[in-house]
Amino acid sequence: MPVITNDLLKKINPVMDQLQPGSIRAFDEQVSEIEDIIKLTLGEPDFDAPEKVKAAAIASVENNESHYAKTPGNIALREAMAAFLSRKYDLNYEPATEILVTLGATEAIQISLATILEPGDEVIIPTPTFPLYESDVISLGGVPVFVNTQPDGFVLTPERLAATLADHPTAKCLVFNYPSNPTGVTYTATQLEALANIIKQYDVFVMSDEIYSELTYTQQHVSMAQYLPEQTILISGASKAYAMTGYRIGLLAAPAALVKHITKLHQYAVTTHVNSAMAAATVAFNECDDEIAVMRDAYQTRREMLVHAFTDMGLTVASPDGAFYLFIKIPAAFGDDDFKFAVTLAQEAKVALIPGSSFGPGGQGYVRLSYAASEAKLNTAVERIRIYLEGMKKREGEQYARI
Amino acid sequence: MPEISATLLNRINPIMDTLKPAAIRAFDAQVSDVPGIIKLTIGEPDFDAPAKIKAAAVASIKNNESHYGKTRGSLALRQAISDFLRRKYELDYSADSEIIVTVGAMEALETSLRTILKPGDEVIVPTPGYPMYLSILKSLGAVPICVNTAVNGFKLTPQQLADELYHHNAKAIIFNFPSNPTGVTYTAKELAELAAVMQQHDIFVLADEIYSEFTYADHHVSLAKYLPNQTILVSGASKAYAMTGYRVGFVSAPAPLINEITKFHQYTVTTHINSSMAAATVAFNECDAAISLGD
Incomplete structure (x- = not known):
């Protein structure tokens, strides 16, 4: 257990203090603790190498x-x-x-x-x-x-x-x-x-x-x-x-x-x-080249399923032309607070998506979903999000009813 | 065949023109064409990796460990390194927080130096030494203070070190043995005396002990044994x-330093390769037995 003195530690390159460990990986690790969570956080293909x-x-x-x-x-x-x-x-x-x-x-x-x-x-x-x-x-x-x-x-x-x-x-x-x-x-x-x-x-x-x-x-x-x-x-x-x-x-x-x-x-x-x-x-x-084509077809199927599902839930996504990401506008109830939405979704729906503001100006109010995960996982995740959003609407309705 | 314009090429970091490809590799490439030459140029063991090492790599590939590894390297490897350091050199480094796996000792050196140095910082380098130290320092805009050890049988003496530290407000020493x-x-005994001098200064010591298993007279003793709180062991x-x-390289150091080095490791390579x-x-x-065969 070597222990560095504070005086010496202060002598490192001052730029280090401005640098943060990758926020995507940090959020991923944070939500990994939640039991039974489905993580659609990392850009990591679920396929094995050919x-x-x-x-x-x-x-x-x-x-x-x-x-x-x-x-x-x-x-x-x-x-x-x-x-x-x-x-x-x-x-x-x-x-x-x-x-x-x-x-x-x-x-x-x-x-x-x-x-x-x-x-x-x-x-x-x-x-x-x-x-x-x-x-x-x-x-x-x-x-x-x-x-x-x-x-x-x-x-x-x-x-x-x-x-x-x-x-x-x-x-x-x-x-x-x-x-x-x-x-x-x-x-x-x-x-x-x-x-x-x-x-x-x-x-x-x-x-x-x-x-x-x-x-x-x-x-x-x-x-x-x-x-x-x-x-x-x-x-x-x-x-x-x-x-x-x-x-x-x-x-x-x-x-x-x-x-x-x-x-x-x-x-x-x-x-x-x-x-x-x-x-x-x-x-x-x-x-x-053939192996790529097979994987790309699989991603395309997932992408279509997801775009359809999210549109159905009333959520909009950025034009999903490529890669394996959907950038989803969060429900209006959360305003621009994508971090709050991502944390809430992780805790209540057990689905982890990355807060859009991790990606710089213009990302606030969005979350990133990686569909490099398996189709089964994606299906479950979609169902959980759907149920969560329906519950949210219902709760909002009850609130109005009380007023 | 894309051609870059001279004006654009002139806009690269001016340091780049002062940097040379590694001289050792360049010389090796140059003499490789001489017919019948026997090259004793590169620090490259002629042994093949032991069979069980190869088997482990093959098993990893077969088991589809083709996905991102953990940023600091697999915990199993960090634990193995921690055990190795304890067993061989009586060092105490936690696999969780005080060890990071790097792409060779080279990445270990480069990310460590980048973590501690800002342009203009002075670094003491005993010479003759591995030329890459000077190249990396130059690329970071740091200033090497070369200390010629030829006069003392190629050993840095405590007196020499004390003198240099008196004359220079150095940020670090690169110490390779x-x-x-x-x-x-x-x-x-020599290490203990040098460590006593180093201890009097707020200075990092980058100890490159990559050849530690190859000592033929005495058993290797690590600088980290005498100076754990200031040593970045590579x-x-x-x-x-x-x-x-x-x-496969590694860095062992106090946890707050490993935290910082990890950032640059992540920016440079993300993580190491699972089969390696x-x-x-x-x-x-x-x-351990395979190492001894090197006799």
């Missing part, structure tokens, strides 16, 4: 690939990633110089921002969004500039982007995440092109986190890199599409001159990735 | 168990 992916990981272990891999990841995997990006999104990245294998999209985001940001640099972040971007920017001494997209149906419009860039012409980076966590909203080719035309007018990096790109339900995903390859740092990975979050395979694609710099921080951060996980991901990117 | 590159290590499974590619953690759990729990 069999041939597992077989590749096992073969790697058995073949004693227990030694250091190449710093940017083994070339077979980088080739598989390049082929995937070309096959799926018409993108042209050179495996040897323009692709880096990272420990999840998380590491790709961190080392990209660390490479480009100096203390004081502004980073434009459309919200509501995944809170990690803000934490990373703050930890690097950068300044987040939030753009609330809620008034526009959670879509960043060219007008709003143009106005923001005009107000912050020296912003160093724009963070773009779609299909979006937490809203599920995505962008069409036309929308992207309009945004790209504005971004082109500035010397600004675009960090485009497209980790949910394989999970779109209304259209094929189009990458920002198709319109803006010179300025884009494209981030993706195997976690969500192939149900292999635990393998921690992230992908970063960018111009070679930039990848060269980012690779240095990758080396400082983790040296290199784990061989068995890379062997597994190579098979995933090369051979598992 | 057994040492890469010299192989030199410290006796219990180690891992890579070197001792010949499992560098599994990338399952393998390392067996390594720390059951492979």
Whole structure:
């Protein structure tokens, strides 16, 4: 039991006090104590990794690939990633110089921002969004500039982007995440092109986190890199599409001159990735398009069931184009207090959803539901929410009757 | 083949141009082309990981442990590390609150240093030392104070340390033993004397003891035994168990520091890979005999 003195503890990097542990995971742990709770909190596919992916990981272990891999990841995997990006999104990245294998999209985001940001640099972040971007920017001494997209149906419009860039012409980076966590909203080719035309007018990096790109339900995903390859740092990975979050395979694609710099921080951060996980991901990117399709169909079925159910309950949801999230407007009785609604729902209906304000400006008054959970769980959750809302209405009615 | 414009490329953090890819790996890559060369360049055990370690990784994959692990690493592994530290070095670290599993000792070093240092902070680094210390410090805008130990048989002396601490308001010391590159290590008496000097200052000591299982003269003694309240102990499974590619490192430190380091661990990698953690759990729990084969 080592005990640090307060004087010494006070000497840590002062930025640490501004940083909080991930609020999603914190809320998840808080509600985990409730008995019989159904958690639709984490973006974690309920599927197991495909069999041939597992077989590749096992073969790697058995073949004693227990030694250091190449710093940017083994070339077979980088080739598989390049082929995937070309096959799926018409993108042209050179495996040897323009692709880096990272420990999840998380590491790709961190080392990209660390490479480009100096203390004081502004980073434009459309919200509501995944809170990690803000934490990373703050930890690097950068300044987040939030753009609330809620008034526009959670879509960043060219007008709003143009106005923001005009107000912050020296912003160093724009963070773009779609299909979006937490809203599920995505962008069409036309929308992207309009945004790209504005971004082109500035010397600004675009960090485009497209980790949910394989999970779109209304259209094929189009990458920002198709319109803006010179300025884009494209981030993706195997976690969500192939149900292999635990393998921690992230992908970063960018111009070679930039990848060269980012690779240095990758080396400082983790040296290199784990061989068995890379062997597994190579098979995933090369051979598992069919497996993705099966999982995507399952998500689509769940999504339709849920949208129907919530509409039926009188609740509205943001346009659920992709990822596996529904962003649900909370009942009017709770006003904008999504935290209170989420806690009440967890305690009384035994269903855990993430309060929308965890995702920044524009998230208040909403909750995020992850339908990466099994269909059985989702059905039970829907029933519990329905019963809770009906009870709530009834109680409200009785209150009025007493008045 | 995307091409970035020169003006945009110029906007990256200017520190990046001063950072170099690891010199050791660069040299290794350069000489790899020489026909017939025998390379004794990289700190990479030639042993394969023990069979039961591999079996644990395979079982984890077969059991579909493909979902997110706990942020700080599986409790089973943290318990195994806690037991290992107690059994081998008589250290007392709680698996719950005082240990975090990292992606190699490298992540342990990087996240620990990032947690304590702000730009401009001075850090004492005895040299010759592992060059990555200087690279990481540079990337964080910190200022290394290199202390040449060649004059004392590659050992930092208490007098030398006291002098440096007198002249510099250093935030931390990076202390690596057994040492890469010299192989030199410290006796219990020498450590106690250095710890006595360190104790007089509000200073963090990042003790990189990744080679602790490879001492050939005396049994390894950890700095944390003498200075638990100031030590951030970094180690891992890579070197001792010949499992560098599994990338299992750890940090042991006072709980409030682990809380802070955990934030950066979460921001950097979210969590470790389950099959690697399952393998390392067996390594720390059951492979003391395999380490001795390294004789």
